[in-house]
Each structure stands twice: as C-alpha cells, then as structure tokens.
Amino acid sequence: MYKNFCSNCSKVFAFLLICSSFAYPQGIPDALRLGESGLGANARALGMGNAYIGLSDDASAAYYNPAGLGLLKRLEFSGGIDYSTYNNNTTFFNNTSDYSNSTTRLDRLSFAFPFPTVRGSLVFGISYHNTKDFTGALKFDGFNNGNNSLIQVLNEATYYDNNGNPYNIPYDLGLNDSNLVTPINGHLNQSGTVLNSGSTNNWTFSGAIEAAQNLFLGLNLNIITGSYNSNNDYYEDDTQNYYQGAIATGESSPPIDFQTFNLNRVLNWDISGWSAKAGLMYQFNNYGRFGLTVQFPKYYTVKETFTVNGTSYFANAQYNLNQQDYSDNVKYDIVSPFEFGAGFSINYKGFIFSGEGTAIDYSQLKFDNPDGISAQDVGTINKDIKDQLGAVINYNVGVEYTIPEVGLRLRTGYFVQPSAYKGDPSSFNKKYFTAGIGILAQETLGLDLAWAHGWWSTIGDNYASNESRTYQDIKYDKIMLTATYRF
Amino acid sequence: MKKNILKLILIITVVISFGGCYTILWSPDEQLPSGNNSSENSENIDQIYYSEPFYGDYNYYYGHPWWITRHPMYLPPTQNENVDKGNGVNTIRDNNTIRNNNGTRNTTDNNRPIINTGPPVKSSSNNNNDSSGSVSKTSSNNNNNSGEKTRASEGSRTNDDNSARNNNGSRNSGNGRK
Numbered sequence: 199m200y201k202n203f204c205s206n207c208s209k210v211f212a213f214l215l216i217c218s219s220f221a222y223p224q225g226i227p228d229a230l231r232l233g234e235s236g237l238g239a240n241a242r243a244l245g246m247g248n249a250y251i252g253l254s255d256d257a258s259a260a261y262y263n264p265a266g267l268g269l270l271k272r273l274e275f276s277g278g279i280d281y282s283t284y285n286n287n288t289t290f291f292n293n294t295s296d297y298s299n300s301t302t303r304l305d306r307l308s309f310a311f312p313f314p315t316v317r318g319s320l321v322f323g324i325s326y327h328n329t330k331d332f333t334g335a336l337k338f339d340g341f342n343n344g345n346n347s348l349i350q351v352l353n354e355a356t357y358y359d360n361n362g363n364p365y366n367i368p369y370d371l372g373l374n375d376s377n378l379v380t381p382i383n384g385h386l387n388q389s390g391t392v393l394n395s396g397s398t399n400n401w402t403f404s405g406a407i408e409a410a411q412n413l414f415l416g417l418n419l420n421i422i423t424g425s426y427n428s429n430n431d432y433y434e435d436d437t438q439n440y441y442q443g444a445i446a447t448g449e450s451s452p453p454i455d456f457q458t459f460n461l462n463r464v465l466n467w468d469i470s471g472w473s474a475k476a477g478l479m480y481q482f483n484n485y486g487r488f489g490l491t492v493q494f495p496k497y498y499t500v501k502e503t504f505t506v507n508g509t510s511y512f513a514n515a516q517y518n519l520n521q522q523d524y525s526d527n528v529k530y531d532i533v534s535p536f537e538f539g540a541g542f543s544i545n546y547k548g549f550i551f552s553g554e555g556t557a558i559d560y561s562q563l564k565f566d567n568p569d570g571i572s573a574q575d576v577g578t579i580n581k582d583i584k585d586q587l588g589a590v591i592n593y594n595v596g597v598e599y600t601i602p603e604v605g606l607r608l609r610t611g612y613f614v615q616p617s618a619y620k621g622d623p624s625s626f627n628k629k630y631f632t633a634g635i636g637i638l639a640q641e642t643l644g645l646d647l648a649w650a651h652g653w654w655s656t657i658g659d660n661y662a663s664n665e666s667r668t669y670q671d672i673k674y675d676k677i678m679l680t681a682t683y684r685f
Numbered sequence: 686m687k688k689n690i691l692k693l694i695l696i697i698t699v700v701i702s703f704g705g706c707y708t709i710l711w712s713p714d715e716q717l718p719s720g721n722n723s724s725e726n727s728e729n730i731d732q733i734y735y736s737e738p739f740y741g742d743y744n745y746y747y748g749h750p751w752w753i754t755r756h757p758m759y760l761p762p763t764q765n766e767n768v769d770k771g772n773g774v775n776t777i778r779d780n781n782t783i784r785n786n787n788g789t790r791n792t793t794d795n796n797r798p799i800i801n802t803g804p805p806v807k808s809s810s811n812n813n814n815d816s817s818g819s820v821s822k823t824s825s826n827n828n829n830n831s832g833e834k835t836r837a838s839e840g841s842r843t844n845d846d847n848s849a850r851n852n853n854g855s856r857n858s859g860n861g862r863k
Contacts, residue, residue: 272750602742638742
C-alpha cells in the first residue's frame with residue numbers, strides 16, 4: 199500500500215490510470231498455453247509420431263479420432279503413466295544457464311465397450327486422459343548494460359483497487375520518491391528462475407458407429423479439468439555499484455545504496471471447460487485407413503490467482519511488499535480455434551505407415567467473458583492475438599512393424615508443431631522424434647512403451663520488447679508406458 | 686467455414702438416413718451371434734487388416750468380437766495325424782504314441798499308413814456264425830455312413846508477455862514482442 203503520496207497526486211493518478219491496465223495483463227502466452235496441441239496419452243500412438251487419426255483402433259481413439267472406436271471388437275481396459283523432463287538451455291546477455299523440471303503422472307484410464315452386433319459396429323467409451331503437460335523451467339543470469347530495468351517499467355505502472363487506492367511496487371519498496379521519480383536507470387544484473395507445472399485432462403465420453411460398410415463415424419464430448427502453476431522469481435542486483443546514493447530523495451530517512459530488488463510472482467490457474475470432436479474413418483479392406491477429424495473449439499474457464507511478493511535491499515534498509523496489495527483473483531474464458539485433421543495409414547506385409555496433418559488457425563484464439571478484467575483489456579489482447587499469431591499445419595508421420603512370431607512391434611515417428619507466431623524461424627517449430635516398442639501376451643494383454651524427444655528454440659522477455667530477452671533452447675523428453683487389456 | 690461443416694454434417698446425415706444405418710444390433714431375444722453370421726463384414730475386414738501371417742496373435746487381439754465364442758484352431762490332418770471323431774476337437778497323435786495291439790508303444794513302424802475302415806455292416810439274415818470271425822455285418826437299416834472320417838466341428842478362427850512473449854507465463858509490462 200502506498201505509504202505516503204504527494205499532494206499533487208491527482209495529476210499523477212490521471213496519468214497512471216491509463217497505464218494501470220498494463221501492470222500484469224493476461225497475454226498471448228496464456229492463450230497459447232491452452233490453445234496449442236498436446237502429446238496425447240497412448241504409447242503406441244506416440245511411438246508412431248502421434249500419426250493416429252488414420253489408424254486409431256483402440257480406446258485411445260476417443261482422443262485421436264473418435265470414429266476409430268468403431269474398429270474395436272473386444273472390451274478394452276487401458277491406462278498408462280508417463281515421465282517427462284524439460285531442459286532449458288538459456289542464453290541471457292552472453293551467459294548461459296541450464297535448468298530443468300520433470301513430472302510423472304498417470305496419463306490415461308480408458309474403457310471401451312463394443313455392443314454385440316449382427317452386422318456393423320457400435321462402440322462406446324469413457325476415458326480420463328492427460329491432454330497437455332505444462333512442465334517447464336527457465337533460469338537466466340546476466341548483466342544488462344542497457345538503460346532499462348523491471349523497476350523502471352513497474353515505476354510507470356500503478357494499480358488501483360476498487361476504492362481507488364493506488365498501488366505502486368517501486369514506491370512500496372523504496373525505489374522511487376513521492377513523485378514516483380526513481381534514479382534507477384538500468385545497468386543492473388538480472389537473474390531469475392521460472393518453474394511451471396500442471397496439466398489439462400479430459401473426461402471423455404465417446405461413441406462410434408459403422409454407418410455404412412467400412413465407414414465409421416464417431417463423436418466425443420469432453421469435460422476438461424486442469425491446473426497450471428508458475429513460480430517466477432526475479433532479481434535485479436546492483437553488482438557494479440551504480441546506485442550508491444539516496445534513492446528517495448526528500449524523505450526524512452531515505453534508503454541509500456540500493457543493492458537488490460526481488461519480485462516473486464506465483465500464477466495459479468484452476469482450469470475447467472468442455473469440448474467436442476467429430477471423426478470419420480474409412481477402411482480400405484486390408485490396404486489401409488483414412489481418417490478425418492474436426493475438433494470443435496474448446497471452451498476453457500480459467501480462475502486465476504496471481505500472488506506477488508517483493509523485497510528490496512539497501513545498505514540501511516529492507517522493504518517488503520504487502521502480498522495482499524498486489525495479489526489478484528480474476529476469471530476469464532479462453533476459446534481455442536477449430537482444428538481440422540486428416541490422416542491415413544497404409545498396411546503392407548506387417549508394416550503400417552501412417553501420416554496426418556492438422557490445420558489450426560491460432561489467430562482465432564480469443565479471451566472472452568472477463569470477470570475482474572476490463573473488456574477493453576480483453577479487446578487489446580485479442581487484437582494482439584490476431585496481429586501476432588497465424589495459421590499452421592501440424593504434421594506427423596510414423597511407421598510400425600510387427601514381428602508376428604514373437605508378437606513384438608517396433609515403431610518410430612516424427613512430427614512437427616510449427617510456431618504459432620507469424621514470422622518465427624523454423625528453429626522455433628517444435629520437432630519430435632519418437633520410438634516405441636510393443637508386446638502382446640496371451641492375446642489379451644498389450645504393453646507399449648514409447649519415448650519422444652522434442653527440441654525447439656524460443657525467446658522470452660522479462661519486460662518490454664527485446665530489452666531483457668532470454669534465448670532458450672528446449673529439450674523435452676517423455677517416456678510413456680501404456681497397458682491394454684482386451685477381453 | 687462453419688457453414689461448410691454444417692453442410693458436411695447435413696450431407697452425412699442425409700446419406701445415412703436414406704441408406705439406413707448399416708449397423709444391426711443384436712437384441713437379447715435373438716440367439717447370440719456366432720461365428721459365421723455375425724458382423725459379417727467389419728469383422729472379416731478387421732481380421733484381414735491384421736492378417737495372421739503378418740501380425741500373428743494381433744489378428745485375434747484386434748479382430749475377434751468378444752460376443753463370439755472362440756472355436757479351436759482348425760488344423761487339417763496329415764499322414765502323421767490321427768483324428769478323434771468323438772468330440773470334434775482336433776487330437777493330434779504323434780506316431781510314437783500309438784499303442785500297438787500289445788498295449789506297448791509301437792516304435793518300429795512309425796510310417797505305417799492309417800487304414801480307414803468303413804462302419805460295421807450288420808447282416809439282415811442274422812446267420813453270420815462265420816467261423817472266420819468276420820465282424821462284417823449288413824443291415825437294411827444301415828445309415829448312409831460312408832465310413833469316412835469327418836470332424837464334428839469345423840469351427841476355426843477363420844470365422845471369427847502481454848502481447849509480448851514473456852518468460853514462461855510470467856506477466857511482463859505489456860510492451861513486449863510485437
């Protein structure tokens with residue numbers, strides 16, 4: 199809370215009111231977090247590069263292509279776990295840092311029930327599966343010799359509560375004076391860590407029917423649940439002793455010799471929502487299959503809790519933020535765009551070759567129904583999304599070979615999820631190489647193991663645009679085990 | 686785009702409506718479908734898709750409906766096999782297990798061909814006090830049994846940053862990556 203404020207604060211308020219909405223806005227990364235595709239939860243599919251729209255013939259079809267459920271002839275229980283590691287090699291002002299994060303989770307439990315038929319096929323399924331993994335990590339440490347800092351950016355942003363009371367972080371931390379003037383002008387060492395975790399999961403109810411000979415139609419309805427947690431710990435240190443004097447001049451006992459500014463921001467999401475997906479599968483006798491899917495927009499509701507703690511250190515003082523003053527609870531919807539998928543699989547003497555493409559226009563991502571955020575802010579974000587994101591086509595290829603004598607299946611695959619940002623170089627596309635193995639015991643119990651290795655580059659700004667930027671090389675690995683019991 | 690999707694859904698619905706749904710469900714008052722008459726198309730197609738020569742046990746794993754009783758595997762008899770007619774199950778006997786008349790293992794004549802004999806014939810005259818001990822009997826009630834060995838069951842599997850991109854989701858000043 200503001201400690202003291204100037205007499206002519208009304209003028210300052212008028213200016214800061216304009217800036218207030220930019221203090222901690224939601225943004226494109228938030229929309230992309232939910233809008234981008236996940237890696238699914240089936241080891242056989244992952245081993246084949248997730249090229250499964252044109253092959254889906256198990257209970258996981260509920261996720262990949264609901265029409266594929268119609269190919270099931272036996273009851274199926276299946277489920278699995280996965281282990282993921284996220285490694286981030288970051289370059290920040292010519293310094294490199296490595297940081298990693300990992301998670302282990304139960305990624306799927308499914309049941310499929312084919313009704314007895316005299317002709318054709320009718321199958322229903324229920325599944326709980328992981329759809330997206332938010333595991334992430336970032337560490338950076340470097341000296342920013344520019345005339346900028348987060349302190350300066352925050353100094354220009356004041357937040358007002360419902361009663362009109364102003365809040366300004368640098369002021370509460372003794373980093374500016376009563377006129378909101380700060381001597382801080384960059385030349386600080388900047389460092390920090392970011393740890394992300396969480397996931398989205400679907401309760402999926404699906405059904406498929408053989409509508410004409412060899413033609414299967416399917417539909418799923420998903421109830422989405424999930425959570426996201428991000429812990430961002432950021433420091434600015436006067437390692438070169440630029441700021442030895444008094445910071446808030448004019449006060450009776452001003453802090454002197456600024457040393458460290460720390461801001462800890464914790465973002466928690468409670469995610470809920472729903473979605474639906476329709477699929478078609480046509481089987482060309484023993485030669486192959488062709489599949490189409492339409493993923494209807496996913497409607498996410500995000501209940502956001504944003505918690506801010508801060509501390510500043512001087513030679514003669516230490517200031518702490520009152521957490522209550524800068525923490526926030528808001529609610530909003532994020533709506534993802536349509537996704538159109540087409541895939542095929544070709545069957546040739548024990549080999550199954552599969553491929554697929556999925557078209558997504560990320561510019562149609564949008565925020566909606568804000569509660570605690572102004573409609574103007576939401577409009578600004580949605581405009582930014584239109585301006586900065588574009589349409590992409592994800593593509594996946596895979597192959598599987600069965601050794602019939604031992605019931606062993608070997609797989610490999612490759613897929614690419616292009617960057618949603620317009621104009622990003624190809625190195626920013628998420629690329630995955632996958633491999634897998636499967637065995638069958640007693641004609642009823644299948645075990646599949648898959649490994650996926652992903653790599654891509656990305657950038658991140660601590661504030662502003664390209665003033666405090668991290669250049670990140672990501673390596674992502676996932677090991678997935680799926681067990682399937684058919685009876 | 687949404688209109689096109691609606692048109693596609695409409696077209697599919699109309700095609701299905703006019704053609705009738707292909708799938709016919711089994712109803713409880715019917716006999717449970719069995720090998721030859723159920724799921725005649727999809728089942729066979731799926732079994733072919735994962736055909737046994739190339740996919741081994743996966744053929745059964747993917748292709749055999751749970752509501753159809755699985756029949757034993759059919760193996761055609763060879764010269765080295767004998768067949769138990771009684772229960773229809775293929776009983777393969779290695780020649781080394783054939784007992785000879787003395788109740789001991791026949792270890793010397795492994796390649797002796799199996800002789801298929803016709804059914805006993807009962808004579809209607811009932812005057813078969815033949816000292817030769819012939820078991821041949823004739824009867825007018827004789828069935829048309831050819832005397833050939835047949836299987837009781839032929840069942841087999843073949844029937845079956847604000848606008849900026851910030852650092853991993855942290856909130857930035859909002860003036861970022863444009």
